[in-house]
Amino acid sequence: MNGDIEFLRSIAEHVEREVTARMAAVGRAGLGRKVPKGEHEARASETALIDHIAEQTILNMVEARRVEGECFNVLSEEKGYMDFGGDRVLVVDPIDGTYNALRGIPFYAVSIAIGHERLADVECGVVKNLVTGETYHAVRGKGAFLNDKKIHTAQFNPKASIFSVYLGTKASPQSYSVASLARRVRGLGAAALELCMVASGDIDLYYMVPTAERISLRVTDIAAGTLILREAGGEVYNDAYEVLDMEFTLTKRCKVIGIGDRKVLKFLEAKL
């Protein structure tokens, strides 16, 4: 299991190096250039160069690992499901927060998890902030960590609450009510990283409940972040407040509510 985490970390570091180098070389505009996507489950036929570079870095490392004798299948936000004959699946969002990265908002990450068939069986995950280099990781049953220091969610204090809420033309009306209840609101635009910030106690609630299905999240966005938040003492729900589970496929999407302290749910229930 330790070997798994070392493998994920090593992938994240390679992605960081590659993206940083390309950002320096061609700038944000260059990394935003559209390139053709592989033809798999995902519908759009083009992807931004930054996503392509990050995904290719990951696939190269999966291939190198296969040559060394361990084989993973891959489910990736860009290319969809790739069956390389492995027992387990690497669930990957090559760039969490692509829009931020391309727009100059310094908040984006790489997210990678290892599991079998669904969110509930994810074994370990890594989310690395590609701006600060900070690395979150978790192993099921072993806790969650930020830069190797154990992290825990925060106790909820309504008077000093801070919620991260998805808003705008595609957000549900409910989202605005949720935002109005927090002493402070952030909207950061990178799901995996925001779940990790709930895990480390920096944020009390991550609320991503859009109206449009195509804006909702896929399992690639949240596989690592969900395990990290659960291992830190929090929970992740769908918008019916059921504990979230999702199959490893890009064809399903879900609304996502992540909390650090169960008291947040009672607070929302009482106030909404």
Added chain:
Amino acid sequence: MNGDIEFLRSIAEHVEREVTARMAAVGRAGLGRKVPKGEHEARASETALIDHIAEQTILNMVEARRVEGECFNVLSEEKGYMDFGGDRVLVVDPIDGTYNALRGIPFYAVSIAIGHERLADVECGVVKNLVTGETYHAVRGKGAFLNDKKIHTAQFNPKASIFSVYLGTKASPQSYSVASLARRVRGLGAAALELCMVASGDIDLYYMVPTAERISLRVTDIAAGTLILREAGGEVYNDAYEVLDMEFTLTKRCKVIGIGDRKVLKFLEAKL
């Protein structure tokens, strides 16, 4: 004038070095420790260590400059107005986004401007992101720059709009309507840096209209950011949509609306 900008940059670099070193040494919790504040205009009697360290670094450099023969007065968020017998005033927010810095949200800056009596006569300003090291600066009549490359605000496209809106229990009801009009919403919690991101075209609107007077912004928060946004082609208003001006004092606060393209105002007028 060039000497002024070099002085401001040098201050910002010293603050960055000092804050980074202390963050590494004592961590966020250490930097959040409360220390006594000087007794000037500002009402609260305590400040976080991180603000104190940044302010002290700035005051030391002002003193060194005085010894070299150039004297500035200082208006600072923490210690208030300090008359050192200078002709001009350094308007300083030692840490823009203190809450973010202490909570682990990687988005905070130092903001410094040089002027005489009010926002309208600010001559130059520097805002340095203390996480990424990126430096915004402007000189009146000479344009605005990010890492020495000239920046301009973006043309407004409602379909791809991105607004940064202050929300939560202290935000005006209007703020929620504004947020609902944008394709994407961010809430980043650091006014100077958010004005700079409007200047560089990353964000279309910065909307900070709270209900509570004590949450509104002071001139120290926005002196540098306002000049940078204006020099990049944008404008800064109060909540009556009057071009913003403020005296150099900590006793006045203001609601702040920063836009890159005047079309944003027409859009808000038509939709609200």
